[in-house]
Amino acid sequence: MTINRITRSIDSAANAVKSGGIIAYPTETVYGLGALALKKSAVEKVIALKQMASTKPISLAVSNFRMLETVAFVEDVDLLHQLLPGPITVLLRKKDIVPDILTAGANLVGIRYPLHTVAKALIDSVGAPITSTSANITNAQPARSARDVKIRVSCVLEGGNAILGPSTVVDLVNHVVVRRGAGYDIVFAKTDIVC
Numbered sequence: 001m002t003i004n005r006i007t008r009s010i011d012s013a014a015n016a017v018k019s020g021g022i023i024a025y026p027t028e029t030v031y032g033l034g035a036l037a038l039k040k041s042a043v044e045k046v047i048a049l050k051q052m053a054s055t056k057p058i059s060l061a062v063s064n065f066r067m068l069e070t071v072a073f074v075e076d077v078d079l080l081h082q083l084l085p086g087p088i089t090v091l092l093r094k095k096d097i098v099p100d101i102l103t104a105g106a107n108l109v110g111i112r113y114p115l116h117t118v119a120k121a122l123i124d125s126v127g128a129p130i131t132s133t134s135a136n137i138t139n140a141q142p143a144r145s146a147r148d149v150k151i152r153v154s155c156v157l158e159g160g161n162a163i164l165g166p167s168t169v170v171d172l173v174n175h176v177v178v179r180r181g182a183g184y185d186i187v188f189a190k191t192d193i194v195c
Contacts, residue, residue: 009157010118014125016154022046024135024149025122026159027114029087029167029182031143032061033153034122034130038071040099046131047101049151052138057103059089059110061132063123071098071129072109076172082190084113085120087164087183089132091171102131108173118159134166142166 013023013034022035022045033049035042037060047054062068065080072092074080083090094109103109112132114120123130134142135149142165143149146158164182170191171178177187 009155010121010125013122013155013157017122017126017130020045021154022049022131024143024146024151024153024156025119025130026146026157026162027061027087027112027116027119027132028162029114029164030162031135031146031149031156032119032132033135033151034061034126034132036126037061037102037129037131038097038099040101043099043101043131046133049153050133050136050138054101055104056138057106057110059112059132060098060102060129061112061114061119061123062129063113063120065113067123067129068111068113071095072111079172079191083170083183083186085115086113086186087115087167087181088112088187089167089169091169091173091178093173108171110169112167116159116162118157122157 024031025034035046089110091108098109145161146156149156166181168181168183169178
């Protein structure tokens with residue numbers, strides 16, 4: 001795929017998201033479902049599409065630290081910069097801009113800042129955080145490539161194979177690892193966070 005075609009695909013996917021649609025997009029971990037994370041109706045569509053309980057939180061994805069700080073309170077900037085971007089989901093205290101439906105009413109929000117260039121370009125093009133949840137029905141196998149996406153979305157943004165598997169989830173408020181996954185070695189090497 002040429003650079004121009006990738007750019008057109010990113011623009012098309014971003015426009016679908018900005019219009020209230022749901023797309024599938026690549027990250028270094030798995031393919032995710034992207035919708036406007038700060039719009040309640042868009043999050044409701046993701047919950048319905050995944051056939052998931054509304055009591056289960058959904059993470060969001062950002063493309064830079066400035067965007068991250070619009071949705072969450074950051075207490076340890078140095079630690080955050082050590083962990084992100086990469087295959088890690090951090091839990092931080094959410095700001096009021098984040099709808100309760102995204103966090104299932106919790107005061108913490110899960111945030112991904114992916115390394116994947118297509119994912120970052122998509123989020124930049126949307127200009128706002130997008131949902132970051134695997135592109136599959138709840139409890140089904142996560143999609144590792146565009147052709148693995150079996151869920152009905154507005155479009156699937158091609159970005160190669162996602163080879164790392166689900167991200168490590170780190171609660172930076174309570175300083176614990178919630179889930180070990182891709183990126184755990186980074187957490188283990190760079191922090192004193194307990195498992």
